[in-house]
Amino acid sequence: MKTPRFAPIPASLPATVPFVGPETLERQRGAPFAARLGANENGFGPSPRAVAAMAEAAGEIWKYGDSTNHELMAALAAHLGVTPDHLVVGEGIDGLLGLAVRLMIAPGDQVVTSEGAYPTFNYHVAGFGGVLNKVPYRDDAEDPATLAAKAREVGARLTYLANPDNPMGTWSEGRAIEAMLDQLPEGGLLLLDEAYVEFAPASAIPTINADDPRVIRFRTFSKAYGMAGARIAYAFGNPELIAGFNRIRNHFGVNRIAQAGALVALADQDWLEAVKAQVVAARDRIARIGQQNGLTALPSATNFVALDTGRDGAYARALVAGLAEEGVFIRMPGIAPLDRCVRISCGPEAELDLFAEALPKVLARL
């Protein structure tokens, strides 16, 4: 019996995994992590009202979720000052990025991103046969002008920018992104990943007309709203572009409990403000812990801090491995020169205490 062959694109793909999850690492080391500070999850958690809504919704899990995400779309539209036609809700930004790439990219189409930026985007581009062009970071930040110049040079159909950026935590001013839109090639589309936008200063958020056909923006309930495990996010932009998602999305794909939780989380902006204050305090503390140990914090507009070891990738990798041995899960950028840094997610005091204890021990061993 002949094993069926895959279609040409999947046949050409490696079996890569963009990220190894903490549960996998825990099984490898044979013990749970005491501090979970690696996946930019929000250890301060979602609104307790959202948790209660999710617990209650568990009793209705026999029903499919609303395929139109109607109530959440209406609430998001009001929140953003757009119409529901500008919006699509999906299974996390990862899922929505996959759909956006599928919507835009045929084999051989050009795509631009930054060397060391979000690998899951690259995974999707490869998955649909796109050709990735990478520009370097500039001063540890993604650089809108360089991205746009490369997009013009190669005639990119898609350009990816995370603002604020992961894995570095840095950000661009909103006006630089506004200027970038004018520099993209005609008919090119910017995918603006704003997963961390709620943690950013107002000046980092570009002012873009809701109907502007040059950009789709992506936001999520995974980070500031503390619902990473729920897999619910949204994209917004020009209605004609957004309508394309309905041609290919899984209409019943969003978990019903996630829909219930997101609706309540969005309504509880007081909780969001409190989380943001906790994140600011945690960022400061991570920077201080770094400083006390000879590591320099990069400025951050996210819920994590990149600490510069001043050494190289091998050193930083050893630091990540050493901290894991001490029960502290962190991650780091994958690519030089960013990989001289380690990345610590903001979390509750007790987990940062463990990080503060473990760091000097591990550094002493290196």
Place this chain on the structure above:
Amino acid sequence: MKTPRFAPIPASLPATVPFVGPETLERQRGAPFAARLGANENGFGPSPRAVAAMAEAAGEIWKYGDSTNHELMAALAAHLGVTPDHLVVGEGIDGLLGLAVRLMIAPGDQVVTSEGAYPTFNYHVAGFGGVLNKVPYRDDAEDPATLAAKAREVGARLTYLANPDNPMGTWSEGRAIEAMLDQLPEGGLLLLDEAYVEFAPASAIPTINADDPRVIRFRTFSKAYGMAGARIAYAFGNPELIAGFNRIRNHFGVNRIAQAGALVALADQDWLEAVKAQVVAARDRIARIGQQNGLTALPSATNFVALDTGRDGAYARALVAGLAEEGVFIRMPGIAPLDRCVRISCGPEAELDLFAEALPKVLARL
């Protein structure tokens, strides 16, 4: 400003929606349904232990789910008598079918299904540029031999069979599916959708070697396990084929609460048995209600019953609309000659009472 054009395949797709959800219909009619018997959801619900596990997991929703679905995979492997390498967990059968089509189908590749079978499969095939070939039902059932003959005729890379079938509730004997595998073209793959398999007689379940490269089987927690809104299902088959999913799936795509619930639901086989008994009783009652009103029940190995009106699609559509006006949500097959039937999902006594009350009223008006 030029609106970016979509890639050729999405550009060619209509903005179809495979199913209109009950929430959308409720908004259109301005009132909720009193009986939700249209989406083959399981109104008997999941194991109360699974509901409790999901409610508890809501408190941990700030964490991403385990990207490897490790615990659930181990439990499923034990349950099925296969290894985890034979398994992939994903966001419902809809999500997994989409991945399977993407894995196998390049534009122009031939695919075979039955005229009137699950439309979401067709949506995925169109979404990746596959060419759909449809064979008729035989005696209101999908026919493995006819499907295989068409697959040989056109050189199909994929053939789809739901056993038991949706929307008719009928089934093939397992040995007919075993025979079908030998009749497929060399290198062709059968996608065997077993969403309703827990409701089927043992003789309907084919005996297939776990390593057989000619078939991937799909099962779900949405139906018998009562967790449609959780979006969690699995596929199993030859490890080389299953490994392909890891090249393209969203590794962190499954909701953490769904993972927790599925694990407990799978463990509570006593609850499953109790649900199956309730479904058998509900099937019998739906058949009796039909008979009392001049409608003939088709045999069913699922959690729904197709009632033959003995008339045509227009009549059945009027019946569905009339029942909706009475607050009873049901659905019906979309295609002649199947569309002379209406489809009623099994549900608790109180909802079937409402159906029993409304049916003669609506029939009298037609």
